[in-house]
Structure formats: structure tokens, C-alpha cells
Amino acid sequence: MIELKNVTLTIDNREILKNVSLSINKGTSTVILGPSGAGKSTILKAILGLIEINSGEVLINGANIFSLKNDELLRIRRKIAMVFQANALFDSLNVEDNVAYFLAYNSKLTSKQIKDRVDEVLSFVNLEGTQDLFPDQLSGGMKKRLAIARALATDPEIILFDEPTTGLDPINSKAVLDLINRLKAAGTTSVIVTHILNDAISIGDVLTVINDGQIVASGSVKEMLQSKNKFVKDFFYEIFQDITLIQTT
Amino acid sequence: MKPQRFNSFKNFLLHVHDFSSLLVEIIKNLPTVRKNHKETLKEMYVIGTQALLLAMLGGLFSGVILAIESGHSVEQFGATMLISRTVSLGIIRELGPAVCGLLLASRTGAKNTSEIGAMQLSEQIDALKAYGINPVEKLVVPRVVAAVLMFMPLTLIADATGIIGGMFVTTSTFHVDLVYFWTTAIKVLKFKDLFVGTLKPIFFSFFIGALSCYFGLNTKGSTTNLGKNAISSVVISAVTVLILDFVFTKVIWEIM
Ligand SMILES: Nc1ncnc2c1ncn2[C@@H]1O[C@H](COP(=O)(O)OP(=O)(O)O)[C@@H](O)[C@H]1O
Numbered sequence: 068m069i070e071l072k073n074v075t076l077t078i079d080n081r082e083i084l085k086n087v088s089l090s091i092n093k094g095t096s097t098v099i100l101g102p103s104g105a106g107k108s109t110i111l112k113a114i115l116g117l118i119e120i121n122s123g124e125v126l127i128n129g130a131n132i133f134s135l136k137n138d139e140l141l142r143i144r145r146k147i148a149m150v151f152q153a154n155a156l157f158d159s160l161n162v163e164d165n166v167a168y169f170l171a172y173n174s175k176l177t178s179k180q181i182k183d184r185v186d187e188v189l190s191f192v193n194l195e196g197t198q199d200l201f202p203d204q205l206s207g208g209m210k211k212r213l214a215i216a217r218a219l220a221t222d223p224e225i226i227l228f229d230e231p232t233t234g235l236d237p238i239n240s241k242a243v244l245d246l247i248n249r250l251k252a253a254g255t256t257s258v259i260v261t262h263i264l265n266d267a268i269s270i271g272d273v274l275t276v277i278n279d280g281q282i283v284a285s286g287s288v289k290e291m292l293q294s295k296n297k298f299v300k301d302f303f304y305e306i307f308q309d310i311t312l313i314q315t316t
Numbered sequence: 317m318k319p320q321r322f323n324s325f326k327n328f329l330l331h332v333h334d335f336s337s338l339l340v341e342i343i344k345n346l347p348t349v350r351k352n353h354k355e356t357l358k359e360m361y362v363i364g365t366q367a368l369l370l371a372m373l374g375g376l377f378s379g380v381i382l383a384i385e386s387g388h389s390v391e392q393f394g395a396t397m398l399i400s401r402t403v404s405l406g407i408i409r410e411l412g413p414a415v416c417g418l419l420l421a422s423r424t425g426a427k428n429t430s431e432i433g434a435m436q437l438s439e440q441i442d443a444l445k446a447y448g449i450n451p452v453e454k455l456v457v458p459r460v461v462a463a464v465l466m467f468m469p470l471t472l473i474a475d476a477t478g479i480i481g482g483m484f485v486t487t488s489t490f491h492v493d494l495v496y497f498w499t500t501a502i503k504v505l506k507f508k509d510l511f512v513g514t515l516k517p518i519f520f521s522f523f524i525g526a527l528s529c530y531f532g533l534n535t536k537g538s539t540t541n542l543g544k545n546a547i548s549s550v551v552i553s554a555v556t557v558l559i560l561d562f563v564f565t566k567v568i569w570e571i572m
């Protein structure tokens with residue numbers, strides 16, 4: 068349902084994305100894995116149409132987002148939500164208004180319906196009772212869960228996660244990964260960008276490895292572990308170390 | 317990240333181009349201010365509460381200084397009767413709008429740039445765009461409109477405190493009659509003076525609002541760049557106020 072075809076992006080004479088092709092199927096969770104600076108966030112921004120690419124196509128449900136009229140693009144964008152790496156919470160609004168923000172924008176919902184939906188998604192991410200707090204009163208893990216709640220509020224078909232566990236402690240990371248797995252069980256399509264190998268393995272149906280703006284390899288966890296590609300092998304070396312460790316003890 | 321300074325002429329032209337596009341978009345989106353009246357009222361309230369005292373102080377001291385300086389230079393010719401004229405015209409036409417403009421450029425300019433810049437760095441602007449909300453409509457237009465609506469009354473208040481300050485000096489130090497001071501101060505003002513005095517703040521505030529939002533939206537990379545952009549915003553807004561002031565004075569003298 069999301070397809071990138073030969074996407075190329077150059078900024079200031081530097082190739083940020085080189086001929087990137089990628090397809091993401093409905094109901095799956097795809098992990099884009101790579102070192103920092105590889106172009107992972109840029110791919111997400113291209114999917115949202117936040118940056119203009121130099122060549123290639125970004126298709127969502129078969130429609131090229133760069134050739135759509137404004138209102139059609141809007142309709143498609145509303146099916147996609149993004150959880151930003153820095154959370155992008157509105158710091159002048161409280162938790163409830165943050166979640167309600169996009170829900171209330173141009174919608175025909177009554178304020179009762181909005182409030183009920185806000186309560187529902189807050190309880191899904193285990194943030195009941197925080198409605199009146201402000202983002203700077205929340206811990207890092209709570210902020211991330213709030214950002215996920217805000218993304219869920221509009222009931223999107225696709226959710227993009229940019230480094231959802233970066234900077235979180237193991238307990239909070241696990242809570243976020245569990246949330247992503249519960250969303251997958253509910254049929255949501257997710258694209259997760261990360262440089263953390265363990266996370267990628269625990270949530271990804273498909274792993275796509277990217278380095279220096281180029282897709283290096285793509286496939287299931289098992290296929291990646293069997294890959295002969297030098298970069299993939301280097302990237303997965305921790306896992307091989309762990310496996311060797313387990314085998315020798 | 318490359319440094320966000322005007323490090324070359326080409327860079328400068330690029331900024332001019334981008335800023336012009338922002339101006340066009342602001343003007344195109346002006347009608348959306350009704351839809352976003354809540355944001356606009358909030359910004360008006362913030363400007364009003366935070367800049368009122370500043371405007372009054374700026375106006376007051378401008379009037380006092382103008383009266384002292386002009387008083388001492390005309391005193392030796394026994395022409396202290398002229399002080400009220402100078403104070404009134406000088407404040408309404410020049411000092412009121414210019415001093416207020418410079419104060420607003422720093423107070424409101426720094427506030428807008430740092431607020432919008434922080435939103436840019438924490439990806440809040442991207443979040444708005446991703447949902448199809450135009451940040452110019454939601455963030456820039458309310459701030460520009462609020463500045464334009466609030467700045468004219470603030471300038472008039474600064475003018476009033478300035479003339480009152482001038483009055484105290486003129487009547488106490490130079491012993492000019494109070495009634496004489498007020499009758500000349502008011503009589504000397506022509507339509508042209510009041511027109512220039514109220515038109516200036518409208519233009520100043522429009523550019524201050526737009527420039528400060530431009531520098532905020534242009535914040536990329538790190539918090540260091542946010543600091544740099546806040547400085548650029550204040551400096552360039554202040555210089556713009558001075559240039560616009562000159563252009564106004566020149567053009568008005570030519571055509572009216
Ligand atoms: N707006 C931009 N201007 C210039 N360079 C950029 C911009 N956005 C990203 N880049 C560069 O593109 C590369 C990829 O960035 P990004 O997608 O953020 O990497 P990742 O998310 O994988 O860490 C980086 O080298 C970054 O410096």
C-alpha cells in the first residue's frame with residue numbers, strides 16, 4: 068500500500084537518497100534499519116510528502132502523492148500518522164488537547180465524542196488520568212506514549228514511527244514496542260525507523276537495511292541473518308556475538 | 317549543518333527570495349485569520365501585556381530627552397516657546413514610532429523567533445504539515461495580524477506618554493506655561509503628521525511580525541542555530557525599522 072519507486076533526493080549537491088525502492092504491505096510492520104545519517108527519517112518525510120524528491124515516485128494506495136491535488140493529498144495524509152523522534156508534542160497544550168488537536172481539526176465530531184475518543188486512546192497507551200498535565204510534566208516514556216496516542220486518535224491506517232525507543236530506558240522501550248505489537252495485532256500498518264537491532268528483530272515482519280542513502284538489503288529477520296552482504300553482516304555482528312556466546316556457554 | 321548566516325551574497329539573495337515568498341503567502345492567507353481568531357487574540361493579549369510598559373517607558377524617555385535637548389538649544393535665543401512644537405512633532409512623526417518599533421522588534425521579534433524556532437526543532441511544524449495544516453495560516457498569520465493590530469495603539473500610547481514627559485520638562489525646567497504647551501503641541505499637528513505617525517507602526521509591525529516568523533521557520537539543526545536565528549531576527553528587524561522609517565520620512569516629504 069506504500070510504494071517508493073527509484074526515489075532520489077539531492078540537497079546542496081549531496082545525495083541523501085539514492086534510487087530508493089521499497090514496498091510496504093498492508094497490515095505488516097516494516098522496519099527500516101540503519102546507522103544514523105543513513106536517510107531513514109528522510110524516507111519517512113518523503114512518504115508524508117513533507118519534502119520534495121528530485122526523481123522517482125511515492126505511491127500510497129496506488130496514487131502518486133506528488134501529482135495529487137491539494138484536497139486529495141490531504142485525504143491521503145489523514146490516513147497516515149507519524150510519531151516523530153522528538154515527539155512533536157504541542158507544549159502549550161495539555162495532554163487532552165494534544166490528543167484532541169488533529170481529531171478536532173476540521174471534524175464534525177461533538178466535543179463529547181472527541182473527549183471519549185481522547186480517553187479511549189489515552190487508556191490504550193496507559194496514560195489514564197493525565198489529561199490535565201502538560202508535556203513538560205511527563206517523563207520521556209510518557210511523552211512517547213502520548214505522541215503515539217495522538218497519532219492513534221484519528222484512527223489512521225498507517226503509522227510511521229521515527230526512532231520510537233531512542234533515548235528510552237529498557238522498561239519504557241519495551242512498553243513502546245509492546246504498543247507497536249498490539250497495533251499490528253489490530254491490523255494497523257506500521258513503518259518503524261530505528262538503529263537499534265534488538266527492537267528491529269522484536270517488531271519487524273520485514274527488515275530493510277539502509278546505509279548512506281541506499282537500500283542494502285531487505286527481507287525477514289531470518290533472511291537478514293543469513294545475508295552474505297558485508298554491511299548487513301557488520302550491522303548484525305552483535306547478534307552473531309550473542310549467538311556464539313549462547314552456544315559456547 | 318551549514319552556518320545560518322548571510323555568509324555570501326548568494327545566500328543573502330536566497331533569504332530575500334524565501335522571505336518574499338513568505339510575504340506573499342501571508343497576504344494570501346490573511347482571510348484565514350477569522351478561522352484562527354483564538355490564536356490571534358492570544359497573541360494580541362501577549363503583545364499588549366508584555367509590551368505596554370515598554371512602550372510607555374520608551375515614549376516617556378524619548379519625550380523627556382527631546383524636551384531637554386531642544387530646550388537647551390533654543391533657550392539661548394529665548395525661544396523656549398518652540399519646545400512644545402518640537403516635542404509634539406518629533407514624537408508623533410519620528411520618535412514614537414521608531415522607538416516603539418525598535419522595542420517591539422526586540423520584544424516580540426525574539427519571542428516569535430524562539431517560539432516558532434523551538435517548534436521547528438521539536439518537529440511540531442512537521443507534525444502540523446503532515447496533517448495538512450499550513451503553519452503560515454496557523455502560526456504566522458495570527459502573529460503578524462496581532463502585531464499589526466496591537467502596535468498602532470501601543471505607539472499612540474507611547475506618543476501620549478512622550479508628550480506628557482516633554483511637558484513636565486518644558487514647564488518645570490524651561491518655565492513654559494502649561495496651557496500654552498498643550499495648545500501649541502496640539503495645534504502644530506497637521507493631518508499629514510498624524511497620518512504618517514499612524515501609518516508607520518502598521519508597516520513596521522507587519523515586517524517585524526513577518527521577519528521574526530521567517531527566522532523561526534528557518535531554524536534547522538541545533539539549538540545553537542535557534543540562538544543565532546533569534547539574534548538575526550532582532551538585528552534585521554531593527555535595521556528594517558530604521559530603513560523603513562527613512563523611506564517613509566523621505567517619501568512623505570516628497571509627496572505631501
Ligand atoms: N534539510 C536538510 N538539509 C540538509 N541536509 C539534510 C537535511 N535533512 C537531512 N539531511 C542530511 O541527510 C542525511 C540523512 O538524514 P536523516 O534522514 O535525518 O538520517 P537518519 O534519520 O537516518 O539518521 C544526513 O546526512 C543529514 O545531514
Ligand SMILES: [Mg+2]
Nearest residue numbers: 107108152229
Ligand atoms: Mg533520523
